Amino acid sequence: MKSAEEFDAVIVGSGAGGGTMAFGLTRKKMRVLILEAGPRFNPFEDYKLAEETWEQQGFPHKPESEGRQTFAELQEIGPELDDLQSWNAVAGRTNPTKRRSPHKYHHVRGVGGSTLAFTGESHRLHPDAMQMKTRFGVAADWPVDYKTLEPFYSEAERIIGVAGPENPGARWRSEPYPLPAHAPGFPSQKLKAGAEQLGYQWDQNSRAALSKPYHGRPNCNYCANCNRGCPRTDKGSVDVTFLRKSEATGLCTIRTGVTVLRIEAGEDDRVKGVHVIDEEGTSEFIPTRRLVVSCGAVETPRLLFASGIGNESGQVGKNFMETIAWTSSGLHTENLGSYRGLPGDSICWDFNAPDAIGDGVVGGVRFSTGVGEAALNGPTAYARRVVGGWGESHKKRMREVFGHVLSVGSIGESLPNPGSFIDLDPEQKDANGIPLARIHSHLGEGELKRLDFMAKTAREILKASGVTELVEEYGSLSHFSATHVFGTCRMGENPDDSVVDEFGRSHRWKNLQIMDASVFPSSGGGESPSLTIEALALRAAAGGG
Ligand SMILES: Cc1cc2nc3c(=O)[nH]c(=O)nc-3n(C[C@H](O)[C@H](O)[C@H](O)COP(=O)(O)OP(=O)(O)OC[C@H]3O[C@@H](n4cnc5c(N)ncnc54)[C@H](O)[C@@H]3O)c2cc1C
Numbered sequence: 001m002k003s004a005e006e007f008d009a010v011i012v013g014s015g016a017g018g019g020t021m022a023f024g025l026t027r028k029k030m031r032v033l034i035l036e037a038g039p040r041f042n043p044f045e046d047y048k049l050a051e052e053t054w055e056q057q058g059f060p061h062k063p064e065s066e067g068r069q070t071f072a073e074l075q076e077i078g079p080e081l082d083d084l085q086s087w088n089a090v091a092g093r094t095n096p097t098k099r100r101s102p103h104k105y106h107h108v109r110g111v112g113g114s115t116l117a118f119t120g121e122s123h124r125l126h127p128d129a130m131q132m133k134t135r136f137g138v139a140a141d142w143p144v145d146y147k148t149l150e151p152f153y154s155e156a157e158r159i160i161g162v163a164g165p166e167n168p169g170a171r172w173r174s175e176p177y178p179l180p181a182h183a184p185g186f187p188s189q190k191l192k193a194g195a196e197q198l199g200y201q202w203d204q205n206s207r208a209a210l211s212k213p214y215h216g217r218p219n220c221n222y223c224a225n226c227n228r229g230c231p232r233t234d235k236g237s238v239d240v241t242f243l244r245k246s247e248a249t250g251l252c253t254i255r256t257g258v259t260v261l262r263i264e265a266g267e268d269d270r271v272k273g274v275h276v277i278d279e280e281g282t283s284e285f286i287p288t289r290r291l292v293v294s295c296g297a298v299e300t301p302r303l304l305f306a307s308g309i310g311n312e313s314g315q316v317g318k319n320f321m322e323t324i325a326w327t328s329s330g331l332h333t334e335n336l337g338s339y340r341g342l343p344g345d346s347i348c349w350d351f352n353a354p355d356a357i358g359d360g361v362v363g364g365v366r367f368s369t370g371v372g373e374a375a376l377n378g379p380t381a382y383a384r385r386v387v388g389g390w391g392e393s394h395k396k397r398m399r400e401v402f403g404h405v406l407s408v409g410s411i412g413e414s415l416p417n418p419g420s421f422i423d424l425d426p427e428q429k430d431a432n433g434i435p436l437a438r439i440h441s442h443l444g445e446g447e448l449k450r451l452d453f454m455a456k457t458a459r460e461i462l463k464a465s466g467v468t469e470l471v472e473e474y475g476s477l478s479h480f481s482a483t484h485v486f487g488t489c490r491m492g493e494n495p496d497d498s499v500v501d502e503f504g505r506s507h508r509w510k511n512l513q514i515m516d517a518s519v520f521p522s523s524g525g526g527e528s529p530s531l532t533i534e535a536l537a538l539r540a541a542a543g544g545g
């Protein structure tokens with residue numbers, strides 16, 4: 001083990017932000033130490049999709065691979081919003097109370113962070129979604145524009161091996177995707193036909209899943225279980241892409257099971273180092289010349305609060321944006337074999353621009369095929385959510401409908417509002433005595449309008465695609481359930497209203513950088529965030545001092 005002084009930079013967290021920073025810094029011949037609270041996962045041993053019990057759990061978490069958070073009381077739901085309540089054919093309403101219920105901040109603590117469980121949709125932001133303040137008077141403008149970020153998007157796509165379509169739509173490209181798009185599965189073919197009847201364009205999605213062998217990784221086998229961890233390593237999670245390449249240089253050391261408890265301030269507006277504790281309970285102070293904090297949009301503000309550092313603007317923890325999501329699922333007349341295939345292999349971008357919905361609704365949305373992400377791909381899920389009852393009639397119905405589920409998933413813009421923020425829980429602490437992050441979430445009028453549009457359009461597309469009976473609907477009104485979180489240390493030019501600059505550098509602390517989803521000034525209209533985090537990190541590592 002090298003001593004801490006031998007490293008040029010210490011990175012806290014090894015997810016989309018931290019793992020990519022490690023790649024960018026080691027490429028500059030810098031020696032990097034990553035402190036990762038979670039464990040390493042071995043795709044060939046830990047993701048047990050070939051075992052009979054494959055469906056019993058989601059992502060196969062290990063001890064310490066999930067952090068704890070608490071929730072402040074969520075908002076009441078009036079009866080006028082009944083149409084947006086979540087339900088399924090077996091359980092009925094999934095939240096029978098009169099308030100939104102806190103389901104989960106979905107994440108993974110481990111080498112590769114939350115990308116270990118991600119689906120692998122690989123999106124660039126719509127260029128107009130980066131100027132929400134100037135164009136629409138909401139959120140904040142990005143201090144970097146699409147043109148500046150474009151070469152870094154292309155580079156991230158090359159490192160990952162993104163498979164995508166030829167037509168770039170609103171997101172112009174300087175080069176084609178490194179790999180051809182995946183052929184659409186049966187569910188996507190049905191949705192395309194249905195959407196086109198309605199006048200919508202339904203395209204192949206850009207995916208961090210290999211359509212051909214690439215950089216020593218095999219192509220996808222269409223097992224439909226990206227969210228349970230990819231056992232083949234073709235999914236472009238950060239552990240098998242950016243981090244694998246970083247470690248191969250010999251310049252990147254990853255310490256797992258090491259939690260950073262506090263950042264210590266030094267002289268001259270510089271941070272001195274971090275206080276950590278490892279799995280054995282051993283405490284240590286690690287000094288550093290350069291500190292990169294990449295703990296994700298919930299844990300990064302927690303660490304800054306716990307350290308009393310970085311909140312000169314008062315913006316840390318504010319502007320929290322979550323996943324505004326809706327999925328409608330129904331039974332198709334034909335057996336589509338929808339338990340297999342690449343999740344999210346097709347998408348509709350028609351309503352993704354910030355002004356595309358119309359009727360004064362600001363912020364876009366997208367629609368995509370959703371069976372895999374809804375985890376409606378195994379018999380247990382069918383029995384719990386689609387086909388009720390017991391005995392012979394249950395078995396008969398299961399045989400009739402298994403493989404028939406077709407889903408449209410939708411994600412929409414989440415705009416900052418004063419009711420959505422992260423602070424420290426005044427009572428609950430973790431085992432190390434550090435207060436837990438507390439999530440405050442409020443859906444504003446715009447979010448409710450977008451959800452309404454998402455639900456109505458999803459149902460309309462399903463119907464046009466041959467679905468005769470809805471069996472489940474799940475959305476953000478009934479439950480806080482976020483896989484994409486953003487905005488709690490936003491970047492900007494003005495130190496009075498932002499935490500970091502365009503390279504993630506703290507406006508005050510000269511050797512402190514923040515690089516993860518917390519720096520987003522706005523969320524985009526349903527684009528998945530990892531590729532943008534990675535492009536920002538490549539740029540920050542290349543040019544950010
Ligand atoms: C089920 C699921 C599906 C998703 N699907 C997609 C998708 O299709 N496409 C997409 O682009 N995105 C998707 N996402 C979102 C994507 O994974 C995240 O947006 C992205 O990983 C966020 O990157 P990050 O660097 O901000 O944080 P993370 O990737 O969460 O990494 C943070 C890391 O910091 C570590 N850490 C936290 N606190 C400490 C501490 N105090 N000390 C040491 N280490 C610490 C954590 O252990 C973790 O490894 C999905 C996420 C989930 C959960």
Ligand code: SF4
Binds near residue numbers: 222227235
């Ligand atoms: S569908 Fe493809 S990318 Fe997803 S887990 Fe299976 S093999 Fe991996």
